[in-house]
Amino acid sequence: MILFFGAKHTEAPVFSISNPKESIIKFKSYYIENFGLKTALLDSYLQFKTNVLNDNPLPNRVLTGKDGWYFLGNHYNNLFDDSFGNHALSLSELEIIKNNIKTIKENLESKNIVFQIVVPPNKHRLYTENLPYRLNQNPTRLQQINSYLKKEIDFEILDLRDTLYAHKESEQLYFKTNTHWNDIAAYIGYYKTISSLNLDIPVTSISNYNFDIGPIKRGDITEMIHIKSDESTVYLSQKTASELVPIKSEYHHLHFKNPNRKRKLIMYRDSFSNAWIKFFNSSFGETIYFRDYNIKPDIIDKEQPDVVIVEVIERQLSTVLLSL
Known part of the structure; x- marks a missing residue:
């Protein structure tokens, strides 16, 4: 045909x-x-499925939740199943992850560099009550990994779920129509991450930022099913002009200097870090961000950072850690 x-x-x-x-x-x-x-014809099909049949038009990709919330489905690394702990890692996979982290950790520690892996949680784990249905809860892959790492090499990944959960009743932290967190959640995650480093690094007060309301830039979930989002959110903008000096501004490589701060940070990251880069820039004298997870020893030796952070959204965690 x-x-x-x-x-x-x-x-x-x-x-x-x-x-x-x-x-x-x-x-x-x-x-x-x-x-x-x-x-x-796709628009008509999706609108008919959504508005007439009240059905998820692409159920393996997009889940229509309650009260206007949308979630990714199992098409994305078995995201839904993992949020309920129904997609466990094998022992051999845990061993690979442990060895990868151990190698990086020992190399950085030998150079007196603080190393941290930070994980923003899946939206499913923070807003479970808005999912269309639930499964029995078992340990997630992140919880599996953390239990294994603590036992084997005394290392713990920073899971931001509990920190964010403590604030969810007072603030909306994730977008309804997008997979990402908003600026408020990013600030909370930044504050917790800086605190976890146990270094004398200044944390910029949230009172230094204006709270501006505006439309979200895109509803990445609802775009898949051709629904236009009219969602608005809070954007945090600095009240006073920044003295930050941009050195490089490329999609895969960002580099900034702040004359008012000390210490140097290298962060390997994904799109979740877009919302918190401005906060980390306010706490470090120099920040370098790579949009990948290729931690090259020659880059570390050249830049000599004080801190290396790997930020990775929970749904991609096992994939990233297996290939570090």
Whole structure:
């Protein structure tokens, strides 16, 4: 079959009166596989599924939660299952993770560099009550990893879940239509991370920031199902002009200097760090951010940081740690 895009598609399944449920499943799979996000019909299909049938149009990718909340599905590294501890790591995987971290930790400690791994939690673990359904709770992969690391090499990953949970009743911390946290959650995570380093590093008070309300930049979850987001959020902006000097500003490499601070930070990070970079810049004399997890010894030797932080969102944690 050839449609108006000129691309060849597989034959549509034949509808079976004797087994309509299976036929509907086959048609749904056929539609997603062959039309993807390319045809003009997709908007109508997604809107019909959402507004008329009250159904998740792409249930393995997007979960429609309660009160306007949206969550990623299991398509993303078995995210939903892992949030309830139903996708455990094997012993061999835990050993690989332990050895990878041990090598980095020992190398940095030999140079008197403080090393920390920090994990913003999956939105599912912070706003479980807004999920469309729940599973029985077992230890998550992060909890598995931490238990193993503490026992084997006396190392603990900083899980920000409990810290954020303590503030969730007074502040919305994650976006409803986006996978990420907002500026308030990022500040809370920054404050906790600096405190965990046990160094004499100044923490900028949240009172130094204006609280500005504005639309979120994009609803990355709702974009998948072609729903426009009108969500607004709080943005924190400095009340006084910063003396920060940008040295490099590239997607994969950011570099700043702050003449009012001491100490040097290198952070390996993902998009969650976008919201807290301004806070770390206010606490360190020099900050370097890499949008990857390739901790190169020659870079460490050249830059000689005081602190190395690996920030990774929980849903990607095991993948990242297995390849460090």
